[in-house]
Amino acid sequence: MKKKVLSMVLSMAMATAMLVGCGASSDNNETIKEEETAANAEGKVYKVGIVQYVDDASLNQIVANIESQLDLLAKENGCTFEYEDYYYNGNADSTTINQIVTELINDEVDVLVPIATPTAMICQAATEDNQIPVVFAAVSDPEAAGLVESNDAPGSNVTGTSDALNTEAVLDLMLEQNRDLDKVGLLYDKGQDSSAGPIKDAKKYLEAAGIEYVEKTGNTNDEVMLAADALVAEGVEAVFTPTDNTIMTAELGIYEKFIEAGIPHYCGADSFALNGAYLGYGVNYATLGKETANMVAEILVEGKDPATLPVKTLDNGTATVNTETAAALNLDYDKLRDMCDGLVEVQTAEEFD
Incomplete structure (x- = not known):
């Protein structure tokens, strides 16, 4: 009888230890997973589709800083972000933007980076089934536009940076x-x-x-x-x-x-x-562009889930x-x-x- 009781106690103790261990290590496991993903980025090539809504000084500045920051991050991580062949300007025409996004999806880009709200909404609709990550830039009110469930927890394949105005x-x-x-x-x-x-x-x-x-x-x-x-x-x-x-x-x-x-x-x-x-x-659009690129790298290089990445709103x-x-x-x-x-x-x- 004593052996049976002792056996039960030991079994319960082991089970408890396993449960505690699982709860305590979940965050660590996630960190290890991201570190392993980053380590595996060496030599990889990521296709980055950038879709600009229209040609103007604000959006041009964002694109220029996304590209320069991606180049910097590529050197740091030993990988390549290909964007030159996957950059398009939609000229404020929804039909054109839809065609661009369709072409980028056919090109099997790893991420879509729409600049401005109308472009982001088109990218969101086009990725509902394929769940290609979307990292938008310069969306003033992501929640009101229906791009995310909330800025703190997007809850889907879409996240990015906001230029909300005071x-x-x-x-x-x-x-x-x-x-x-x-x-x-x-x-x-x-x-x-x-x-x-x-x-x-x-x-x-x-x-x-x-x-x-x-x-x-x-x-x-x-x-x-x-x-x-x-x-x-x-x-x-x-x-x-x-x-x-x-x-x-x-x-x-x-x-x-x-x-x-x-x-x-x-x-x-x-x-x-x-x-x-x-x-x-x-918002400083140069900074916004760089932060957008950082989020792209978090998803592609570190393996983070867009659904868990809060929208970044820059300080006015x-x-x-x-x-x-x-x-x-x-x-x-x-x-x-x-x-x-x-x-x-x-x-x-x-x-x-």
Whole structure:
């Protein structure tokens, strides 16, 4: 009888030890698995399909930094990221983007990297069955777009980086620059998902401040030019645009209209200021591009599951001022320095370095 009891006790102790061991080592096992995957990356070639929504300074900057960071990570890991033969620009045309994504899937790319919300949504739909990893860049509201279940736990094959805009911070800068504002123009493309939330927030902010606003929209360069003319005719004293790719594409064609009318243009990205707008505020797109590339490497080299990789939202806080435009508008932007984590000065150009 004693032998039987002793045998049972030993069996229970062993079982308990095994259960405790399994619970304690699950994280370690995952770490070991990722380390083994990274070690096996030596000499491997990964096909990276990059799909840019449209040609503009913001998105071009993201792509350039994704590519340069992938080159750096390739050297560090002894592998190759092939992207040159798998990069496409969709020219803001959904039919074209769908064709591009289909071709990339047929090319058996290892990951899709869509730049901007419309492109990310097309990639998501195209990978529901094949579950090719999708790492998006510059999606302002991934949850609202239905790309992820939540930013903290995507829960699918889709994750990436977000350029969510702090609209209130931009408008705070606008009011600090001119505390007597009576009328503000809102310039955006109704078809851009990235603009919907910020424009709603801007209206709420301006209504609370007792400031009149005028909305003008456009989804082509010609329509944006007409919208800018309409805002000038309406007598607005400042214009706000969120991280809107359509307006970004047209900025080089409208900034002089606003300067001639004495109207500062406040926007949701530094690249707007590079293309002539008075001030851009928000995400540093160079950093965003690098972080996107880092996530690609985490998935391909380290073997991480996109479903478990939280969306990375970069901190806002840097204002970029076009000094030429500021001088033309006779605006003193030094008063804004204390309201930002940083203030960068640029002059008008077509692209960032």
